[in-house]
Amino acid sequence: MSSLQLSLAVIGALTLGAVVIYNYWTSRKNAPRQAEAPMESVGTADTAPEDFEPREPVLTDDFSSLPQPERKPLLDALIDVIATIEMDHPVSGDAALAAVPVTRRVGTKPFHVEGCSDLSGEWEALVAGRRYSAFQAGVQLANRVGALNNIEFSEFVVKAQAFADAVGGTPSFSDMLEEVARARELDQFASAHDAQLSFALCASASAWSPGYIQQHAARLGFVAGVIPGRMVLPSAVAGLPPILSLVFDTQAALADDPALSAIREFSLSLDVPQIAREDQAFERLREVARLLAEHMDGVVTDGNGQILGEEVLNQIANDLQQLYDALDARELSAGSPQARRLFS
Structure with missing residues (x-):
């Protein structure tokens, strides 16, 4: 083999190697982010998100110490x-x-x-x-x-x-x-006084796997819901509606290998009339969205893909206070049994 042929062979091998390395790097970069393995040193049980048993918050042994809603007659001449x-x-x-x-x-x-x-x-x-x-x-x-x-x-x-x-x-x-x-x-x-807020959290770079989303949400208090791809932040009172909901692609959650599912967006939502004013649900929605965006490398947007800045969020907060006042004046305070029935 001549020196020219040997040089061409070496260059070809190096080029092929570079292509393989680049493709590997690109695939790793574009692969959905995965949940971290649970730390054995943690004192409390840290179940991997993929192993979560889908369920809405219900009264079980784990919830037996939670306050119970006040039981009153259901019918009300108001509604x-x-x-x-x-x-x-x-x-x-x-x-x-x-x-x-x-x-x-x-x-x-x-x-x-x-x-x-x-x-x-x-x-x-x-x-x-x-x-x-x-x-x-x-x-x-x-x-x-x-x-x-x-x-x-x-x-x-x-x-x-x-x-x-x-x-x-x-x-x-x-x-x-x-x-x-x-x-x-x-x-x-x-x-005229109904409000169901929804924020979208969009990936800035790499997509997320279902387990990655579940793990980050679980750290903020969310638990798996009945429907695949849904998590909820439960109320402090057993039997009341969840304060916040998190929803991502159901098909991704049901995939044979969810770890391979790439999710670039999920939603955080709040049903305002269902949650009592004192629970500060919007403030919690705002903080949860900020923390998830920060830890997951994402941005918070509205339904049209527009990034929600502090000024817009502050205006929403002010508008909600007026909404709460109007519901209070009508004796249909947010989170009351009457409001939960009317806005359902």
Whole structure:
């Protein structure tokens, strides 16, 4: 082999090696970032995100020490049409439960029946083994689907009458036109004072694997939800809605090998009327987004891809205070049982 051929062979080998190294470097650079292996030295259990059991926060042994929501009668004249049902004699809770319609909805609105306890005289959800001296049936005036209409009111009357007949009671119904008008007014108020905020967190450079997202979110208190690709920041009170939600591509979470899934964006959301004002949900959303963006090399944007600066975030915070004030004035404070039902 001549010196020229030898030189060309060496140059070719070096070029091929350089290409292989470059391709390897590029693939490593563009590969989705992976979750770190759990540290054995950590005192508490640190389960790898891929091993998380999907679940929404529920009352288990882990949550038994959490405060419980105050239990109150469900029906409220503020957001419900209520028909009272008078009785000639007390009726057992077992008989009342057997008479309740199987379908607990009237059109798109929830339908409920409560009893007046023969012992305490207080309204309560029906319980077997107790006795009730009167009943009230109710249907919600409005929810996020819309206002109660004439057809739904008529269906409510039919269901409430059927229950009253089954327990031997006499119902009293309010005027349909007045209730439907009240439903429309409440729906207009709710539509003007609803707020569901969502931030997008976008990768600045390398994409993320599902495990990488889960690990960083878990460090900030998020737990896996029922739906793959969803995590939630649970309330401090067991049984209440989660304060924040984090959602990424469901298909990526369900992939045969999630570690190979490349995710460049996920969302953080807050359902404002569902969370009490004192929980400072927006402040927590803002801080969580900042920390995740900082630790994961990402940027926080709105739904149109525009980066959310401090000025915009401050304006949102001010607007939310006005929203909270309006809900308080209407006796539908954010996070209250009535608000959670109305804005659902």
